[in-house]
Amino acid sequence: MSPFDAVGADTPATLPRNGTGRRGDIRVDLKIIADMVRPGARVLDVGCGDGALLDHLAHHKGVDGRGMELSMDGVRLCVKQGLSVIQGDADTDLKDYPTGAFDYVILSQTLQAMRNPRDALEHLVRIGRRTIVSFPNFGYWRIRLSLLFQGRMPVSERLAYQWWETPNIHFCTIADFVTLCHELGVTVEQSVILGGSGGVTTHQSTGRLANLFGEQGVFLLRRT
Amino acid sequence: MTASSTTRPAPLVAHGNGIANLPGHRVVLGVERPMPLDNGATLGPFTVAYQTYGQLNADRSNAILICHALTGDQYVIDRHPITGKPGWWELMVGPGRPVDTDRYFVISSNVIGGCMGTTGPLDADPATGRPYGLTFPVITIGDMVRAQKLLIEHLGIDQLFCVIGGSMGGMQVLQWTVAYPENVFAAVPIATAARHSAQNIAFNEVGRQAILADPDWCGGDYMNQGKRPRRGLAVARMAAHITYLSETALHRKFGRNLQNRKSISFGFDADFQVESYLRHQGTAFVERFDANSYLYITRAMDYFDIAAEHGGVLANAFQINGKVTPTRFCLVSFSSDWLFPTPESRAVVHALNAAAANVSFVEIETDKGHDAFLLDEPEFHGVVRGFIEGCAEHRGLVARRRGGQP
Numbered sequence: 001m002s003p004f005d006a007v008g009a010d011t012p013a014t015l016p017r018n019g020t021g022r023r024g025d026i027r028v029d030l031k032i033i034a035d036m037v038r039p040g041a042r043v044l045d046v047g048c049g050d051g052a053l054l055d056h057l058a059h060h061k062g063v064d065g066r067g068m069e070l071s072m073d074g075v076r077l078c079v080k081q082g083l084s085v086i087q088g089d090a091d092t093d094l095k096d097y098p099t100g101a102f103d104y105v106i107l108s109q110t111l112q113a114m115r116n117p118r119d120a121l122e123h124l125v126r127i128g129r130r131t132i133v134s135f136p137n138f139g140y141w142r143i144r145l146s147l148l149f150q151g152r153m154p155v156s157e158r159l160a161y162q163w164w165e166t167p168n169i170h171f172c173t174i175a176d177f178v179t180l181c182h183e184l185g186v187t188v189e190q191s192v193i194l195g196g197s198g199g200v201t202t203h204q205s206t207g208r209l210a211n212l213f214g215e216q217g218v219f220l221l222r223r224t
Numbered sequence: 225m226t227a228s229s230t231t232r233p234a235p236l237v238a239h240g241n242g243i244a245n246l247p248g249h250r251v252v253l254g255v256e257r258p259m260p261l262d263n264g265a266t267l268g269p270f271t272v273a274y275q276t277y278g279q280l281n282a283d284r285s286n287a288i289l290i291c292h293a294l295t296g297d298q299y300v301i302d303r304h305p306i307t308g309k310p311g312w313w314e315l316m317v318g319p320g321r322p323v324d325t326d327r328y329f330v331i332s333s334n335v336i337g338g339c340m341g342t343t344g345p346l347d348a349d350p351a352t353g354r355p356y357g358l359t360f361p362v363i364t365i366g367d368m369v370r371a372q373k374l375l376i377e378h379l380g381i382d383q384l385f386c387v388i389g390g391s392m393g394g395m396q397v398l399q400w401t402v403a404y405p406e407n408v409f410a411a412v413p414i415a416t417a418a419r420h421s422a423q424n425i426a427f428n429e430v431g432r433q434a435i436l437a438d439p440d441w442c443g444g445d446y447m448n449q450g451k452r453p454r455r456g457l458a459v460a461r462m463a464a465h466i467t468y469l470s471e472t473a474l475h476r477k478f479g480r481n482l483q484n485r486k487s488i489s490f491g492f493d494a495d496f497q498v499e500s501y502l503r504h505q506g507t508a509f510v511e512r513f514d515a516n517s518y519l520y521i522t523r524a525m526d527y528f529d530i531a532a533e534h535g536g537v538l539a540n541a542f543q544i545n546g547k548v549t550p551t552r553f554c555l556v557s558f559s560s561d562w563l564f565p566t567p568e569s570r571a572v573v574h575a576l577n578a579a580a581a582n583v584s585f586v587e588i589e590t591d592k593g594h595d596a597f598l599l600d601e602p603e604f605h606g607v608v609r610g611f612i613e614g615c616a617e618h619r620g621l622v623a624r625r626r627g628g629q630p
Contacts, residue, residue, distance in 0.1 A: 066583075075584075080606050081614070085585075086583055086585035088573070097577050098578060098579075
């Protein structure tokens with residue numbers, strides 16, 4: 001158990017359930033992202049999957065939402081439920097969007113699957129006035145221990161792929177990500193660290209503790 | 225407005241004089257002021273033949289315009305008056321269908337230059353009283369849409385809730401959004417492109433040359449000489465029909481199977497089923513379509529190039545006075561369509577993204593080729609249904625209970 005794990009495990013009430021949810025609750029990390037978005041904003045969700053976050057944002061925050069998704073199954077699901085989503089590849093298609101076209105651009109659990117995360121991040125902060133990025137932290141202590149003691153690439157519930165089949169080709173740690181933000185001249189306005197078992201903290205630190213005990217990081221970024 | 229009555233098969237349209245017998249609505253437009261055309265000429269007065277289905281609501285906000293493809297017509301869900309076959313899009317349009325005639329007022333009109341009641345080369349030029357033939361002006365997709373706009377105004381509709389169509393119908397949809405962005409709430413361009421590709425112009429040229437090479441074409445004057453270029457038009461249709469399918473679909477349907485024989489004949493009869501099928505497609509088509517219309521409409525497709533009219537930048541077409549187009553788009557392509565392949569749709573999507581427009585885009589996995597937009601493709605129909613329902617929510621259209629109204 002880490003300090004971060006404990007927060008979520010012991011106090012689930014820190015994440016109030018929204019009883020008015022049209023299609024039920026969304027994942028904890030998506031809820032954290034949703035909380036960062038200003039009501040009524042224009043939002044682009046890159047790698048929007050089945051559209052759960054877009055749908056939540058549309059119905060709870062009244063956002064004007066758009067999505068991009070690589071998998072056709074995901075796109076069809078989204079469009080069928082009335083969401084504005086295109087089939088597209090974030091590695092190649094972000095360049096089409098004009099600068100400052102959206103209030104928020106969201107990249108949720110997708111950064112590590114991109115061929116060129118650095119270029120993508122540059123495009124994201126260009127297209128959006130604010131950018132929200134969430135990703136799994138490869139510096140998480142369980143991953144470190146797994147590598148240290150088993151000498152094998154870690155496979156967990158959240159990262160449930162063998163090395164030869166994983167779509168996640170560019171893992172990074174929270175420390176790596178913060179370093180890249182500095183290099184790109186991007187300001188971290190807010191960071192939320194999720195410990196194991198979905199536990200969450202509003203810990204603002206992006207330092208060593210977060211890098212060790214955070215299983216996921218959610219960052220709100222702004223061009224400097 | 226009431227739904228049109230069901231139609232019964234009518235005798236073949238004999239040059240020009242049978243058109244008046246075609247069922248459906250008709251309006252004469254461009255009477256006071258002829259309609260300007262892209263080639264600089266004018267057209268008018270001219271007739272537009274159209275069908276409507278469902279009821280227009282009180283604030284006239286639930287109208288959906290269906291744009292037909294090259295050889296389509298206004299009989300979207302009616303039995304075809306000439307062939308007696310079911311309507312060409314009854315899988316998409318009708319009560320409870322994705323384009324739900326219980327909820328929407330659906331309009332479809334024959335394009336100008338066509339031969340199913342709207343003025344085309346087969347009809348009499350009001351100036352001379354004789355069929356236009358090749359004196360009919362060369363028209364464009366823009367001209368077709370201009371005529372549709374006049375029809376919509378005639379029907380008292382300011383903004384269409386949705387414009388939807390596939391192939392050349394999709395070109396018209398795109399043209400609508402570019403020419404009249406404020407008058408289109410939602411647009412569904414299917415299996416189409418913002419410009420006709422070199423390969424597609426090439427296919428059209430083969431078809432046109434087949435018609436022109438038929439002695440019975442008579443320099444375009446066949447209707448005055450009691451002839452019809454049946455062979456030429458049939459060959460044009462055969463060549464085009466191949467492009468509507470896919471290698472996989474053709475192989476699945478016919479393979480190398482022989483037609484009513486046990487072995488090859490060492491001759492030039494239709495040994496193979498696929499030959500027999502194509503010949504049937506050709507001869508059947510001739511019964512319902514006019515050769516000069518085929519020339520004019522294929523030419524209109526060739527000339528289509530939205531970007532060319534906007535400084536060569538497609539994204540500019542979707543900006544109005546520096547603001548992004550207000551229309552919501554849903555583009556659909558089909559994975560095995562090699563006539564309007566997915567990259568053509570994707571180019572439009574990229575341009576819409578560059579303009580920061582509201583756009584959805586789906587490629588449907590199918591091996592049925594370009595024709596898939598007319599066929600039973602549940603994923604495709606689900607996408608269109610979802611998009612239209614989502615737009616109806618945004619437009620504030622309340623769904624009416626089914627079965628309550630005729």
